[in-house]
Amino acid sequence: MRIAIVDLNNFSRYPTLSVGQIAAILRRAGHEVAVISPFAVGVGSYRRVTRPHALGYYESVLRHATAVSGARVVRDLRRKVVAARSPASARAQTATLAEVQNALDRGTDLLLISAYSMYREVCGAIAAEAARCGVPVVVGGPMFGMPEIAAHWLDLPGISGVFAGEAEGHLLDLVDSVTGNGRAVPGLATPDRPELVPAAPFADFDALPFPDYSDFPWDRYPNRIVPMMTGRGCGWGVCTFCSDVQTTSGRTFRSRSFAHVRDEMAWQSRRHRTGIFTFLDLKLNSDLAVWHGLIDEAQSVAPGCEWTASVHVQSNGENGLGPDALKAARRAGLSRITTGLESAAQGVLNAMGRGTNAELLSRFVRHASEAGISVRMTSILGYPGETAEDVLCTARFLAEHRPYIDRVVVNRLAIVGHTPLGRAIRRNPDRYPQIGALMQNLETGLMDHENETFHSAGHLSAAMRMLREVHRINRKPLKGASLTFEGVM
Numbered sequence: 123m124r125i126a127i128v129d130l131n132n133f134s135r136y137p138t139l140s141v142g143q144i145a146a147i148l149r150r151a152g153h154e155v156a157v158i159s160p161f162a163v164g165v166g167s168y169r170r171v172t173r174p175h176a177l178g179y180y181e182s183v184l185r186h187a188t189a190v191s192g193a194r195v196v197r198d199l200r201r202k203v204v205a206a207r208s209p210a211s212a213r214a215q216t217a218t219l220a221e222v223q224n225a226l227d228r229g230t231d232l233l234l235i236s237a238y239s240m241y242r243e244v245c246g247a248i249a250a251e252a253a254r255c256g257v258p259v260v261v262g263g264p265m266f267g268m269p270e271i272a273a274h275w276l277d278l279p280g281i282s283g284v285f286a287g288e289a290e291g292h293l294l295d296l297v298d299s300v301t302g303n304g305r306a307v308p309g310l311a312t313p314d315r316p317e318l319v320p321a322a323p324f325a326d327f328d329a330l331p332f333p334d335y336s337d338f339p340w341d342r343y344p345n346r347i348v349p350m351m352t353g354r355g356c357g358w359g360v361c362t363f364c365s366d367v368q369t370t371s372g373r374t375f376r377s378r379s380f381a382h383v384r385d386e387m388a389w390q391s392r393r394h395r396t397g398i399f400t401f402l403d404l405k406l407n408s409d410l411a412v413w414h415g416l417i418d419e420a421q422s423v424a425p426g427c428e429w430t431a432s433v434h435v436q437s438n439g440e441n442g443l444g445p446d447a448l449k450a451a452r453r454a455g456l457s458r459i460t461t462g463l464e465s466a467a468q469g470v471l472n473a474m475g476r477g478t479n480a481e482l483l484s485r486f487v488r489h490a491s492e493a494g495i496s497v498r499m500t501s502i503l504g505y506p507g508e509t510a511e512d513v514l515c516t517a518r519f520l521a522e523h524r525p526y527i528d529r530v531v532v533n534r535l536a537i538v539g540h541t542p543l544g545r546a547i548r549r550n551p552d553r554y555p556q557i558g559a560l561m562q563n564l565e566t567g568l569m570d571h572e573n574e575t576f577h578s579a580g581h582l583s584a585a586m587r588m589l590r591e592v593h594r595i596n597r598k599p600l601k602g603a604s605l606t607f608e609g610v611m
Contacts, residue, residue, distance in 0.1 A: 380411060
């Protein structure tokens with residue numbers, strides 16, 4: 123069967139892991155597969171965090187001030203500007219639509235689309251064209267586990283099905299169902315069978331073929347970076363705001379064997395002539411056997427390799443992030459490490475369920491930097507109950523640790539309805555008086571809301587100070603191997 127996969131998730135630094143995995147499974151079963159990558163035909167992607175220009179601080183202030191403005195007209199104007207610059211519109215995806223039309227003209231039996239919720243417009247255009255050619259279309263992605271999002275997409279003319287959950291165990295049955303027998307498949311909702319129960323978490327990773335990235339535009343990437351994942355979910359998994367553990371790759375923690383990870387590193391390195399890897403695990407130190415296996419064997423598997431990791435610096439139990447382990451990790455090729463600061467105020471960290479503290483994070487960033495690892499941190503502004511003093515506490519932490527941190531990503535609080543925080547606000551709104559006008563946005567998958575936290579006395583001023591510290595850190599030039607991962611998530 124001739125199957126085209128449309129990769130709307132469009133990373134501009136490396137191939138899309140989930141698409142490579144689907145392509146490998148379908149090819150192993152004997153299907154003819156083509157991958158349509160918007161990046162290959164010149165379609166841009168969302169901006170990644172890179173070194174800002176000298177006046178970037180004022181740009182960040184403008185973005186924040188307009189996003190939290192109490193004037194609806196200001197926020198509406200900002201949304202229009204953001205939408206006009208978005209690569210998610212059908213207008214921005216003209217070249218992608220042309221590639222899909224070419225695939226349909228050449229003869230395609232099935233279109234599979236990998237997309238985030240903001241790509242509904244372009245998916246509607248693809249589905250309409252496929253319907254004219256009599257070709258079924260199934261769309262899947264991390265947000266479709268929310269029944270209201272799946273139902274919204276299933277209303278698109280030409281969409282044959284929406285898939286939620288992890289597809290590996292059901293992919294071949296899905297193909298048979300939508301192209302012929304019509305049987306029910308776990309995780310698949312269709313116009314005739316709209317009830318959606320996400321497919322159960324997949325666990326038999328060692329039985330899967332390695333992801334096939336041969337279709338991606340390697341010549342267009344700044345560096346030949348191979349994405350990998352050693353497990354799904356998060357070994358911590360209780361942060362109240364985190365949507366990742368509620369979507370496809372979350373929902374309980376499951377790990378591959380280190381032997382399987384090791385074999386894939388060697389295979390991908392040979393196949394794509396590279397030793398650069400980015401590990402996409404939510405928390406690479408969830409399985410300490412895999413974490414220490416990478417530290418012990420990465421250089422023997424792919425000599426000279428460089429890699430990235432996201433980790434959680436939890437305060438209870440062994441986390442594998444002591445000074446000796448970090449030095450060994452750098453020798454093993456770990457160039458950049460990312461962890462969530464989110465806030466340096468303990469009360470906010472406790473409310474978030476982060477399971478860490480500022481003192482532990484302080485030791486971690488110092489030890490990682492001293493080991494020669496580039497440190498990247500994330501932070502969140504506007505968590506319910508956050509005060510101006512809490513924000514100033516975070517600003518002071520960043521200022522104190524500026525020599526040890528190379529990049530900081532600042533996010534305003536986003537509420538996803540199926541996270542613990544989203545459920546708690548909907549269940550007991552009186553406990554969260556700062557959050558108002560809560561409403562599901564079917565286009566973004568987020569809960570639109572008013573956040574009075576941003577309007578409290580002194581909060582905007584404190585946020586400006588924090589953004590200044592962030593700018594001072596982000597202006598630092600990256601050095602050595604860490605420069606390879608500039609702009610990588």
